[in-house]
Each structure stands twice: as C-alpha cells, then as structure tokens.
Amino acid sequence: xxxxxxxxxxxxxxxxxxxxxxxxxxxxxxxxxxxxxxxxxxxxxxxxxxxxxxxxxxxxxxxxxxxxxxxxxxxxxxxxxxxxxxxxxxxxxxxxxxxxxxxxxxxxxxxxxxxxxxxxxxxxxxxxxxxxxxxxxxxxxxxxxxxxxxxxxxxxxxxxxxxxxxxxxxxxxxxxxxxxxxxxxxxxxxxxxxxxxxxxxxxxxxxxxxxxxxxxxxxxxxxxxxxxxxxxxxxxxxxxxxxxxxxxxxxxxxxxxxxxxxxxxxxxxxxxxxxxxxxxxx
Amino acid sequence: xxxxxxxxxxxxxxxxxxxxxxxxxxxxxxxxxxxxxxxxxxxxxxxxxxxxxxxxxxxxxxxxxxxxxxxxxxxxxxxxxxxxxxxxxxxxxxxxxxxxxxxxxxxxxxxxxxxxxxxxxxxxxxxxxxxxxxxxxxxxxxxxxxxxxxxxxxxxxxxxxxxxxxxxxxxxxxxxxxxxxxxxxxxxxxxxxxxxxxxxxxxxxxxxxxxxxxxxxxxxxxxxxxxxxxxxxxxxxxxxxxxxxxxxxxxxxxxxxx
Numbered sequence: 001x002x003x004x005x006x007x008x009x010x011x012x013x014x015x016x017x018x019x020x021x022x023x024x025x026x027x028x029x030x031x032x033x034x035x036x037x038x039x040x041x042x043x044x045x046x047x048x049x050x051x052x053x054x055x056x057x058x059x060x061x062x063x064x065x066x067x068x069x070x071x072x073x074x075x076x077x078x079x080x081x082x083x084x085x086x087x088x089x090x091x092x093x094x095x096x097x098x099x100x101x102x103x104x105x106x107x108x109x110x111x112x113x114x115x116x117x118x119x120x121x122x123x124x125x126x127x128x129x130x131x132x133x134x135x136x137x138x139x140x141x142x143x144x145x146x147x148x149x150x151x152x153x154x155x156x157x158x159x160x161x162x163x164x165x166x167x168x169x170x171x172x173x174x175x176x177x178x179x180x181x182x183x184x185x186x187x188x189x190x191x192x193x194x195x196x197x198x199x200x201x202x203x204x205x206x207x208x209x210x211x212x213x214x215x216x217x218x219x220x221x222x223x224x225x226x227x228x229x230x231x232x233x234x235x236x237x238x239x240x241x242x243x244x245x246x247x248x249x250x251x252x253x254x255x256x257x258x259x260x261x262x263x264x265x266x267x268x269x270x271x272x273x274x275x276x277x278x279x280x281x282x
Numbered sequence: 283x284x285x286x287x288x289x290x291x292x293x294x295x296x297x298x299x300x301x302x303x304x305x306x307x308x309x310x311x312x313x314x315x316x317x318x319x320x321x322x323x324x325x326x327x328x329x330x331x332x333x334x335x336x337x338x339x340x341x342x343x344x345x346x347x348x349x350x351x352x353x354x355x356x357x358x359x360x361x362x363x364x365x366x367x368x369x370x371x372x373x374x375x376x377x378x379x380x381x382x383x384x385x386x387x388x389x390x391x392x393x394x395x396x397x398x399x400x401x402x403x404x405x406x407x408x409x410x411x412x413x414x415x416x417x418x419x420x421x422x423x424x425x426x427x428x429x430x431x432x433x434x435x436x437x438x439x440x441x442x443x444x445x446x447x448x449x450x451x452x453x454x455x456x457x458x459x460x461x462x463x464x465x466x467x468x469x470x471x472x473x474x475x476x477x478x479x480x481x482x483x484x485x486x487x488x489x490x491x492x493x494x495x496x497x498x499x500x501x502x503x504x505x506x507x508x509x510x511x512x513x514x515x516x517x518x519x520x521x522x523x524x525x526x527x528x529x530x531x532x533x534x535x536x537x538x539x540x
Binding site for chain 2: 170
C-alpha cells in the first residue's frame, strides 16, 4: 500500500491531532466511567455542538460557542447531580434533547451551505490547522498535568465523594474542575472528531481500560493508549477506504472496547453469575 | 485533665423546608464514649455532620476541638475527625485495592501537592493489621464483604490519626457475627487509642455495652441523656420509639435470645 501520503503536512497534523485528542479524551473518559456520569458527558458534547453552530450562524468563533455551551450545560447539570435532589438522568435527558434541538434550530437558521455545520457534526481531522493543534496541545497538557498534580485528591473523590469530603479533601471543587476540563477537552477535539461522535472517543477507551485492570494508574495509561491507537488506526482506515475519519476512529474505539469486554478478567470472576455482561457505560 | 472536646449550643439545622435539628445543646468530654440512639429521622446523622464540619448551621454555636463551625473552615477540622458511615455501595470493578483505600485517610493530613511517603504506607499497613485485614491488603476494594469493608473503613479512619471518632450506624446491614466483631473492634480501638467516640445507631442491640453515656434523640431534639442503665428503661424506649411497653419488652427478650 502506498503510504507516501503520511509525508504531507495535513496528514502529519492529523496524526498529531489524533495523538493529543486521544490522550485528552481518554483521560477525561476515566472520570466519566468511574464517576458514573456518562450521560453528563454526552450532554456536554451535544451542547458543545449546538454552541459551535450558534457561532457559525452568528459569525463568531465556533469554538468559543462550543466551550460556553458545554460549560453552561455542566453548570446546570452539575449542581442537580451534586445535591441529588432529583434523579440527574431526568434533568440530563431534558438538557440533552434541548441541546440537540438547538443545534438543529441553529443549523436551520443558518443561511447558505451547511458544509461547515456538517463538518462539526462528523469532524474532519484532515483539515486541522496549526492553531487547532496548538489549542488541542494546550488542553491535553493541562488535563494530563492536573491529573498528575492532583492525583490523590482525584482518586479519593472518584472513589467516594462524601468520604473524600470527610477526610478534608475539597471533593466538590474537584468535581467541578473535572466538569470544566471535560468541557475544554470536548471543545478542543470538536473539529477533529465532530459533535456527534466525540463522546465515543471519551467513553470507549476508558470503558475498555476499565474492563482490564484493578489499578487506577494503569487504567489512565491503558485508556490513553487505546485513545491514541483508535485515533491512528481510524485515520489509516479513513485513508485506505476513503470514509470520514471521525466515523472510523469511533468504530475502532468501539471494537477495542468489544475485545476488552470479551477478554476482561473481571468478567471471568463474575462469569458464573447470571448477570448481564454488557458494560453499563456503553 | 478532662476537657470539653465538643460543645454544641442550641444548634438548629434544616434541609430545605425540614428542620433536622431544632435547638440541640450537647457537650462531650475528651475520651468519652457516647452512644446516640433514636428512631430514623431523629437527627442523629445531622448531629454528626455538624461535629465534623460538613453540616450547615442555621443558628446556634458549635465548637469542636477548639474550632468554631463557620462556613468554609470545615477542612482543617475534618482532618482531625474520623468518620465511618454505613456500608457503602462500592462498584465491584472499582480499580483500587484495600491498601489504597486506607491511604485515602491520610490524604487530608498530607495536604495538596504532597505524595504519600514510606511512613504513610507504614501507618496504613499497621492499621490494616490492627483491624485484621492485612491478608486482604491487595484485594480490589469492591470484592470485600460488608463486614470486611467496615473494617477497612475503620482502618482508613484510624490512618487519619483522628482525635474524634464518629461512627454512623457502622453495623447497619451487617450480619450478626460481623456486627459483634465490629462493635468489639470499635470498643477496643476507643480504649487503646484514647479517642473521643460518638456512636450513632437506631438499633439498641448495636449499641456497644461499654458506652459511658447515652443520648436519646427524637424529632430533632435531645430527649434524654444519662448512663445507659438509668436511661434505657422499657418505659423510656417505648416513648422514644412510639411502641407499647409490652412490645419493647418482647423485643428486648428476643434481643437477648439471639
């Protein structure tokens, strides 16, 4: 097969984007999986998509709209989930459908061709510019750096928030910090992967890693590895078969999850129980 | 040498429209073992949350270990207060082992930015030894039984090197053997480490026999206080739990039988 394509600048940009985005999304995914909040993540990524479309429609930077909208949705859902006043799934469901509705509303109001909007829907990692990569690089660096610096506080808050609070860890601050980073990561990867698909790149690598280890550190590393691998294999498949890269990346990450679930040592322990073996986060 | 560790004056706490504590005054001396009993919803857990700085006062004053409870200064207090709650639902696939969970107890003491050192791991291993869980140190936390998890929770709490030891229904949902073991462990720890202990339960048979003092709570108020023998009469209990005296007597006989 002819791989000279990888010598081109745009392809190198795409490879770098897949690397950075894979790490950032997969790291965020570990929080999403272990804190049992996949629905919050889905909601935030669709909010980002709606915000970006608003930007496209009104003519300001779509990424600013994406960031603002995903943080807005987190600001609405976070306290609801935090106080436990009502089942968060219900409120998340309402916000999620509202965001999707807004996205299509903005798309409908937009004059002219919708190619820009569709690009945000599917993602187009091959058109990433240098500034996209710098932005993504900064976000990835910040996410990984904060996890490294506040590892023990994050670990305790993930394990049990009330317990973390009772030993004197600012667990509520950590939760909101994580939601903020989720918003930033989604925004930075939006152009590459697309609003509809980005959440799979957050959830799948972490869900796969979750099947394979009882060590949280290893889970972070495995998840990042799966994220990058999904990005690169997806890119290759996209090139070979000439199909949208966002789709191939997401399908690759799902296949990785499937294998992890099949070969999970955790599954064998529970294998004798008549319990559904499907992962709850999927 | 006995000094006041907890001094609560006329504390009022409410959650939304419900008043959880309606003016509670209560004092605990150092190294006391106080049992707090009362029916569900009496405000027992709320009382503990204002002691460890997680609760919010509507009015009144709370001083614990020389700290006054005001919004925002709970963190330094919480590091000195060990808290063991009921058996928690832990994800069986949670990627943390028993040793790591006990280490969380030391995280507050360590403070931000510092990592657990050799000394911290040594303390953790000693505490696991103390609660008899050393053999499970490397197990994933989610694989433990309820009784084992409560032992780990106690080890975590001790790893914190607390001055105050708060237990909120630690034996709820445990089987009878595990309940007895946990109660003995708590008593032994209280005595050997000179802690001040508050033990909350709704179930009389789970009240450690060795309590110095018992506090009865009902509907957000302290309803009676005194030594276990003089306070835990059938007449008092029948009023506390709104049950006829004959029913209380019957429950007591059964409790002795089991």
